[in-house]
Amino acid sequence: MSSVASDPEVVLSVRDLRTQFLTRDGAVRAVDGLSFDVKRGETLCIVGESGCGKSVTALSIMRLIPESAGRTISGSVQLEGTELTSLSERQMRAIRGNRISMIFQEPMTSLNPVLTVGAQIAESLRIHQQLHRRAAWARAVEMLAMVHIADPARRAAEHPRQLSGGMRQRVMIAIALACNPQVLIADEPTTALDVTIQAQILNLMLELKERLGTAIVLITHDLGVVAETAQRAIVMYAGRKVEEAPVAELFRNPLHPYTRGLINSIPRRTAAGRRTNIRGRLQEIAGMVPSLREEIVGCAFAPRCGYALERCKRERPGLDSHGPAHLAACWEAARLPGAAR
Amino acid sequence: MAAVLTTRVPASSRSLDWIRRNPTIVIGSAILGLFVAVALLAPWIAGDPLSFDPLNRLKRPSSEFWFGTDQFGRDVFSRVVHGTRISLIVGVSVAVVATAIGLIAGVLCGYYRRIDDIVMRVMDGLMAIPAILLAIALITLMKASLLIVIIAISIPEIPRVVRLVRSVVLSVRGLPYIEAAVASGTRSRLIMIRHILPSTVAPLIVQSTYVCASAILIEAGLSFLGAGTPPEIPSWGNVISLGRAFFQISPWIIFFPGLMLAIAVLAINLVGDGLRDSLDPRIARRM
Numbered sequence: 113m114s115s116v117a118s119d120p121e122v123v124l125s126v127r128d129l130r131t132q133f134l135t136r137d138g139a140v141r142a143v144d145g146l147s148f149d150v151k152r153g154e155t156l157c158i159v160g161e162s163g164c165g166k167s168v169t170a171l172s173i174m175r176l177i178p179e180s181a182g183r184t185i186s187g188s189v190q191l192e193g194t195e196l197t198s199l200s201e202r203q204m205r206a207i208r209g210n211r212i213s214m215i216f217q218e219p220m221t222s223l224n225p226v227l228t229v230g231a232q233i234a235e236s237l238r239i240h241q242q243l244h245r246r247a248a249w250a251r252a253v254e255m256l257a258m259v260h261i262a263d264p265a266r267r268a269a270e271h272p273r274q275l276s277g278g279m280r281q282r283v284m285i286a287i288a289l290a291c292n293p294q295v296l297i298a299d300e301p302t303t304a305l306d307v308t309i310q311a312q313i314l315n316l317m318l319e320l321k322e323r324l325g326t327a328i329v330l331i332t333h334d335l336g337v338v339a340e341t342a343q344r345a346i347v348m349y350a351g352r353k354v355e356e357a358p359v360a361e362l363f364r365n366p367l368h369p370y371t372r373g374l375i376n377s378i379p380r381r382t383a384a385g386r387r388t389n390i391r392g393r394l395q396e397i398a399g400m401v402p403s404l405r406e407e408i409v410g411c412a413f414a415p416r417c418g419y420a421l422e423r424c425k426r427e428r429p430g431l432d433s434h435g436p437a438h439l440a441a442c443w444e445a446a447r448l449p450g451a452a453r
Numbered sequence: 454m455a456a457v458l459t460t461r462v463p464a465s466s467r468s469l470d471w472i473r474r475n476p477t478i479v480i481g482s483a484i485l486g487l488f489v490a491v492a493l494l495a496p497w498i499a500g501d502p503l504s505f506d507p508l509n510r511l512k513r514p515s516s517e518f519w520f521g522t523d524q525f526g527r528d529v530f531s532r533v534v535h536g537t538r539i540s541l542i543v544g545v546s547v548a549v550v551a552t553a554i555g556l557i558a559g560v561l562c563g564y565y566r567r568i569d570d571i572v573m574r575v576m577d578g579l580m581a582i583p584a585i586l587l588a589i590a591l592i593t594l595m596k597a598s599l600l601i602v603i604i605a606i607s608i609p610e611i612p613r614v615v616r617l618v619r620s621v622v623l624s625v626r627g628l629p630y631i632e633a634a635v636a637s638g639t640r641s642r643l644i645m646i647r648h649i650l651p652s653t654v655a656p657l658i659v660q661s662t663y664v665c666a667s668a669i670l671i672e673a674g675l676s677f678l679g680a681g682t683p684p685e686i687p688s689w690g691n692v693i694s695l696g697r698a699f700f701q702i703s704p705w706i707i708f709f710p711g712l713m714l715a716i717a718v719l720a721i722n723l724v725g726d727g728l729r730d731s732l733d734p735r736i737a738r739r740m
Binding site: 176222235287 | 628629630632633634635636637638639640643647648651652
């Protein structure tokens with residue numbers, strides 16, 4: 113593992129990240145020992161159901177979880193060799209928005225309604241690149257042009273309420289990329305948008321990634337998004353990584369029963385054009401995401417897993433290698449009957 | 454498309470429309486404007502409020518003495534006109550001081566939870582004591598002067614402002630755009646000034662008019678009790694206080710300053726209510 117961290121191609125390296133919240137009912141392990149690497153210019157997807165710790169992972173990396181008595185974060189987060197977890201708040205501020213930035217799910221409320229969008233893009237430039245007002249404004253207009261907003265000079269002087277949801281998300285992307293960061297964390301950037309706009313925003317992100325060489329960590333619950341955008345994907349369940357593989361490999365040969373469940377629950381077109389799968393009915397993953405309040409003994413997915421054995425309920429499976437760059441945490445992965453379909 | 458949708462309305466009919474929709478602001482500001490003019494022009498409108506005239510003591514209102522004279526023969530009209538100055542100075546100063554301190558404390562409280570615990574307990578303590586009693590206590594500690602009166606009235610007004618600002622900050626702080634600002638590396642001070650402060654302006658303006666009105670009332674009350682502005686300064690409260698002994702034989706001494714006090718406070722409250730209705734329609738409907 114240590115050899116991977118020193119790889120010059122790795123821009124973001126997360127090791128054994130644990131985020132806990134102490135509540136009255138016990139400790140909630142929102143993220144429980146997560147490790148992954150992001151390579152330069154790569155798109156990495158983090159997939160999972162609601163409540164599996166995806167967003168908390170992003171906020172933990174950015175150190176945006178408010179300090180409170182019950183919160184503990186441990187592990188290591190390295191951005192190009194800089195250990196983010198040990199920086200002072202002041203040093204961290206100089207990195208946020210500059211070398212690592214983030215866009216959020218809600219473009220409607222992530223922009224300040226009382227400031228013009230130009231001013232909000234310029235703000236980041238003035239903070240991190242010490243640009244003066246005029247220069248920052250000119251650069252903000254350039255950024256708007258770069259995210260394909262028509263008539264950028266006029267749009268820059270408008271307020272967020274004058275823009276559509278898709279345009280606001282473009283503005284958010286412009287803000288995030290204004291200082292040319294090494295890593296962009298996008299937390300469900302398209303969930304709040306309608307389908308045609310989703311595709312436009314994803315294409316825009318990919319285009320800018322190519323142009324600027326920014327690595328993207330894309331958090332999503334939508335496997336369709338994963339298939340279209342990412343090189344590698346991490347499947348999370350109950351705060352842990354259960355499978356990691358290159359995207360093509362993940363869809364062709366999903367090893368963890370949870371990943372199979374996710375893939376089987378995508379609606380597909382058959383040759384006849386009907387939306388259906390083999391059984392004619394869309395499959396679901398039975399049961400619920402486990403409560404993270406109690407200590408989970410054995411495999412967290414075992415209660416919902418059709419293949420679970422006695423061992424799965426007693427011992428937690430480790431991440432084992434199953435072929436090149438393919439990791440899965442399942443006792444039965446090697447013995448499961450073939451690929452999902 | 455845009456050309457079709459934006460039909461130009463003549464400026465005159467738009468301002469008429471505004472007046473029709475906000476009658477309280479217009480009426481209140483007109484009366485208030487009159488008071489401000491009187492206060493500014495006091496030396497030219499009325500004579501010396503302090504000069505004694507033993508021959509014209511306790512005279513009824515007449516063409517010579519519009520509001521009559523008091524027991525020393527001083528012109529009540531002149532005293533009331535000069536008292537307008539004192540009342541407006543006190544009202545505006547207290548509103549400015551209390552709003553400024555309350556704003557700073559409120560934003561810090563809403564933003565930093567540690568400061569919040571300490572400051573809000575102090576504010577709770579201040580709020581538990583009636584404003585007039587607290588002001589009397591503060592004034593007796595120091596030598597009476599206009600400045601001391603302003604400070605003494607401001608302190609009991611601060612907690613209301615702090616609570617208001619803090620509640621606005623708490624509601625804004627959780628919004629995603631604040632988190633987004635933090636995520637782009639903005640310093641806390643800049644977040645407070647650029648992203649949080651603008652949201653507090655509207656409720657703050659409304660609150661400061663109420664503070665102003667209540668400050669004028671408290672000042673009059675303090676002067677009436679003899680604990681406020683020094684008696685040589687002709688404030689409305691002082692005039693009423695001195696006229697109290699002669700209430701039954703010459704009621705005009707307290708009637709006119711009392712009337713002015715009531716009208717001034719009413720005007721300020723009208724402006725405040727009107728601003729509240731037009732700045733935040735949601736609150737207006739709820740109230």
